[in-house]
Amino acid sequence: MNVKLRVWRQKNNDTEGSFADYEAKDLNPNMSFLEMLDVVNEDLTNSGGDPIAFAHDCREGICGTCSCMIDGKAHGPETGVATCQTYMRSFKDGDTITVEPFKAAAFPIIKDLVSDRQAFDKIQQAGGFISVRTGAAPDANAIPIGKDVADLAMDAASCIGCGACVAACKNSSAMLFVAAKAGQLNLLPQGQPEKDSRVLNMVASMDEAGFGNCTNQYECSAACPKLISEEFISKLNRDYMVASVKTLFKAKAL
Amino acid sequence: MNILHVLFKTSIGKKVVMAVTGLILVGFVIGHLVGNLQIFLPPDKINAYAHFLQGLGGALWIVRLVLLVTLVLHVYVSIQLVLENRAARGGEFYADQKTLKASYASRTMKYSGPIVFFFILYHLLHFTVRADFAGAVVPETTLADGTHVHDIHSMMVLAFQNIWVSLAYIVSIGLLSLHLSHGFSSLFQSIGLRTRAWSDFLSKVAVVVSILYFLGNVAIPVGVLSGAVKVQNPDVKLAPTCAAGCEICPLATALAANQSEN
Numbered sequence: 001m002n003v004k005l006r007v008w009r010q011k012n013n014d015t016e017g018s019f020a021d022y023e024a025k026d027l028n029p030n031m032s033f034l035e036m037l038d039v040v041n042e043d044l045t046n047s048g049g050d051p052i053a054f055a056h057d058c059r060e061g062i063c064g065t066c067s068c069m070i071d072g073k074a075h076g077p078e079t080g081v082a083t084c085q086t087y088m089r090s091f092k093d094g095d096t097i098t099v100e101p102f103k104a105a106a107f108p109i110i111k112d113l114v115s116d117r118q119a120f121d122k123i124q125q126a127g128g129f130i131s132v133r134t135g136a137a138p139d140a141n142a143i144p145i146g147k148d149v150a151d152l153a154m155d156a157a158s159c160i161g162c163g164a165c166v167a168a169c170k171n172s173s174a175m176l177f178v179a180a181k182a183g184q185l186n187l188l189p190q191g192q193p194e195k196d197s198r199v200l201n202m203v204a205s206m207d208e209a210g211f212g213n214c215t216n217q218y219e220c221s222a223a224c225p226k227l228i229s230e231e232f233i234s235k236l237n238r239d240y241m242v243a244s245v246k247t248l249f250k251a252k253a254l
Numbered sequence: 255m256n257i258l259h260v261l262f263k264t265s266i267g268k269k270v271v272m273a274v275t276g277l278i279l280v281g282f283v284i285g286h287l288v289g290n291l292q293i294f295l296p297p298d299k300i301n302a303y304a305h306f307l308q309g310l311g312g313a314l315w316i317v318r319l320v321l322l323v324t325l326v327l328h329v330y331v332s333i334q335l336v337l338e339n340r341a342a343r344g345g346e347f348y349a350d351q352k353t354l355k356a357s358y359a360s361r362t363m364k365y366s367g368p369i370v371f372f373f374i375l376y377h378l379l380h381f382t383v384r385a386d387f388a389g390a391v392v393p394e395t396t397l398a399d400g401t402h403v404h405d406i407h408s409m410m411v412l413a414f415q416n417i418w419v420s421l422a423y424i425v426s427i428g429l430l431s432l433h434l435s436h437g438f439s440s441l442f443q444s445i446g447l448r449t450r451a452w453s454d455f456l457s458k459v460a461v462v463v464s465i466l467y468f469l470g471n472v473a474i475p476v477g478v479l480s481g482a483v484k485v486q487n488p489d490v491k492l493a494p495t496c497a498a499g500c501e502i503c504p505l506a507t508a509l510a511a512n513q514s515e516n
Binding site: 006019069071072073103105106168170172173175203204206210211213214215217218219222229230231234236238239240241244248 | 257260264265266267268269270335338339341342343344346347348349350351352353354355356357360361363436439440442443444445446447448449450453
């Protein structure tokens with residue numbers, strides 16, 4: 001199959017970007033979208049051009065490195081898959097495919113289709129962890145956790161931190177990411193000691209990074225390659241207000 | 255941590271302010287509609303109701319003040335949120351972004367909101383300050399118990415007999431209903447009470463409430479324009495200076511129209 005590509009090319013965040021047209025010919029429909037880009041880059045390199053920069057790593061949908069808005073949807077036309085797991089058979093022969101990086105003020109463009117998602121790392125460092133003693137692994141099931149709670153926490157934990165929620169949001173809000181990362185730990189007993197400070201610190205870090213506000217349109221969970229529910233945003237809102245009120249009345253040491 | 259800082263300086267706090275003020279305003283507009291539907295009852299009912307509200311004195315002003323502060327907060331914080339969201343986007347838009355599941359109402363909140371705000375200003379000038387009557391006095395009447403009161407029933411009927419006033423109200427109420435169809439379920443998400451257990455039900459309730467709210471409000475101008483609700487105050491009908499085609503005041507012209515229909 002053959003497709004035409006309209007790819008966003010941008011040298012760095014300080015320069016203006018623009019679309020460039022490419023043709024990808026003789027593709028196997030079972031190639032992944034990234035493999036198709038590899039083929040285009042091979043041709044570009046051989047002809048002395050500048051290959052298209054795009055982010056990728058595991059290529060099996062679990063690392064969250066790949067990004068790309070493909071035809072105006074984060075991670076391409078399919079539901080619940082990342083760009084690396086999107087195959088050319090999802091497109092028609094002769095299609096013109098528009099490829100853009102994830103865009104947001106908090107995600108500056110590094111080059112072409114690669115945007116800098118370090119703001120997510122800062123949010124994680126602000127509270128996306130639990131403090132435990134290191135050493136030998138604890139016995140399995142030493143802390144009993146109900147299956148419904150474990151399953152819900154697992155749903156949140158499936159977040160791969162790709163940034164599709166920010167890219168899909170009209171306000172570039174990172175609420176789904178923060179909600180998943182905080183919710184995953186807040187649901188479990190191990191996350192309880194730091195629950196309030198986690199929520200307050202992660203939201204503060206999110207606000208500081210310049211992400212937008214949630215307008216409850218749920219585009220994020222529709223675009224999420226792991227289909228994480230907006231229910232976690234509701235939980236984050238609840239946990240945040242509870243933590244804020246508790247902090248107001250918390251007794252302080254002299 | 256200061257609670258004011260949480261409510262007005264953090265992203266989630268601002269959404270909570272929008273949700274709580276929104277809930278108060280939803281409660282008010284529904285109560286307001288129920289009061290107004292008394293136009294379909296004998297005129298004494300709504301006139302006595304209006305007289306009761308106006309007679310509340312200090313309490314009335316407290317309610318007005320609370321509603322004013324609520325509205326101002328709702329508008330002020332929404333402007334902040336819209337500006338922040340624009341900045342977060344960084345001026346960079348996609349060539350052709352697909353809308354995955356955001357409802358039409360949710361995508362037009364920032365347009366329906368300001369239009370409804372200007373409608374509220376017009377509505378207050380129209381019926382609370384009564385600027386529309388341009389010097390003309392509000393008709394008066396006497397209740398069954400002998401109390402002398404403003405004839406709100408006639409005032410409303412005369413106002414809605416103007417097709418353009420009625421249309422302005424119908425369009426504005428339509429936009430407010432659209433605004434509510436998103437806002438009423440969205441507010442539960444913002445305060446963290448919307449869960450998968452009832453989110454679909456909540457969305458349906460929001461739509462049903464909005465439709466009922468729209469129909470209830472539209473019934474008033476439609477009732478007046480169709481002639482089902484008429485001026486029933488003989489003093490108003492017999493006002494000697496009013497004649498068809500008179501351009502002195504809108505009240506007079508409307509009065510004449512009402513008389514000729516009878």
